[in-house]
Amino acid sequence: MSLPAAGYPRLLALGDAAFTVEFGDGIVPETHARVLGFAAALDTLVADGRLPGVIERVPTFRSVTVYFDPERAASGVLGETLLALAGEGRRATASGRLWTLPVCFDDDLAPDLADVAARAGLTREAVIALLTATEFSVYMLGFLPGFPYLGGLPAVLEMPRLATPRSRVPAGSVAIAGRMCAVYPWHSPGGWRLVGRTGARLFDTTQAARPALLAPGDRVRWQAVGREALGE
Numbered sequence: 001m002s003l004p005a006a007g008y009p010r011l012l013a014l015g016d017a018a019f020t021v022e023f024g025d026g027i028v029p030e031t032h033a034r035v036l037g038f039a040a041a042l043d044t045l046v047a048d049g050r051l052p053g054v055i056e057r058v059p060t061f062r063s064v065t066v067y068f069d070p071e072r073a074a075s076g077v078l079g080e081t082l083l084a085l086a087g088e089g090r091r092a093t094a095s096g097r098l099w100t101l102p103v104c105f106d107d108d109l110a111p112d113l114a115d116v117a118a119r120a121g122l123t124r125e126a127v128i129a130l131l132t133a134t135e136f137s138v139y140m141l142g143f144l145p146g147f148p149y150l151g152g153l154p155a156v157l158e159m160p161r162l163a164t165p166r167s168r169v170p171a172g173s174v175a176i177a178g179r180m181c182a183v184y185p186w187h188s189p190g191g192w193r194l195v196g197r198t199g200a201r202l203f204d205t206t207q208a209a210r211p212a213l214l215a216p217g218d219r220v221r222w223q224a225v226g227r228e229a230l231g232e
Contacts, residue, residue, distance in 0.1 A: 008022055008023050008024050009021055009023050009034075009086035009087060011079055013075075016070050017070050018065055018068065019065070019066050019068075019082055020063050021063060022063040023038070023062055023063060025062065026062065027061045027139065031061070031062045032092075032137075032139055032151075033092045035059050035061075035063065035216075036091075036092035036217050037089075038090060039064050040090070040092065041088070042054075042082075042085065045085070051073070051078070053068045053069045053073025054068045054073065055068055055069060059140060059216045060139075060142070061140055092217060095218075095219060096217035096218035096219065097215075098135075099218060099219065099220050099221070100220075100221045100222075101220060101221070102199055102200065102229050102230065103196040103198045103223065103224060104196060104199075104225055104226060104227045104229065105128050105196045109194075109197040110195050110196045111194050112162075112175075112193035112195060113194075113196070116159065116176070120156050120159075121156075127157065128196075130154045131157075131174075131222050132222045132223065132224050134153070134221070134222075135152060135219050135221050136152040136153070136220045137150065137151045137152050137217075137220075138150060138215060138216050138218040138219070138220065139151045139216060140216055141215075144184065144185055144186050144188055144203075145186070146212040146214070147184065147202070148182060148183060148202070148214045148220070150181040150183075151179065153176055153179055153181050159176070160177065160178065161177045161191040161193070162191045165191030166191070167189050168188070169187065169188050169192075171184055171186050172184065172185075172197045172198045172200070172230075173194045173196075174194070174195055175193055175195065176192060177191070183200075185202035186203070196222070197230065198222075199229065200213065
């Protein structure tokens, strides 16, 4: 087992009702494996009743924030417990669910695809082939409910956000920016480059137990489809 990054893990207090446990300072698979391993161990302790007062945990690229009820949990003891658990160096031992999601790459649904191809020195078809051949990893959810940050974007497709964000990005838009791929679950402003659109429902408010379709640790593959498959 590899050692944690120097100076990590470390514990940061967020007011009087939350702690953030950091595992590194970069977006890398090794750090994220520790994030998911810690989150899984935390879930087990909460389910067993060994962490009274803990309400929720939110994993990110490199950290986990733990929210708790300060009237039910002694913050000093909880902080020590969290740091000790993080220090065990647990890593995720299993991948999450593999999703194959439909994406239509028609020009009007992928307004930035041609520009991405030109910047990468590739044909439009080559970019689509790269996107559909890649297995992406869900690093975290954020920005909007159900908005997944997907790692694994081929290096040749890495490029900055748009200089001027759009005021309205359609729901279901598949987008890239920097080293990430993502999907907009809702209509929203946004500055990522739009390369396709999916009909998958990324967030369903009727599913109380798991309203977000994707979860950190899941994997995603894109399947090219015609627009009729999106119900448009």
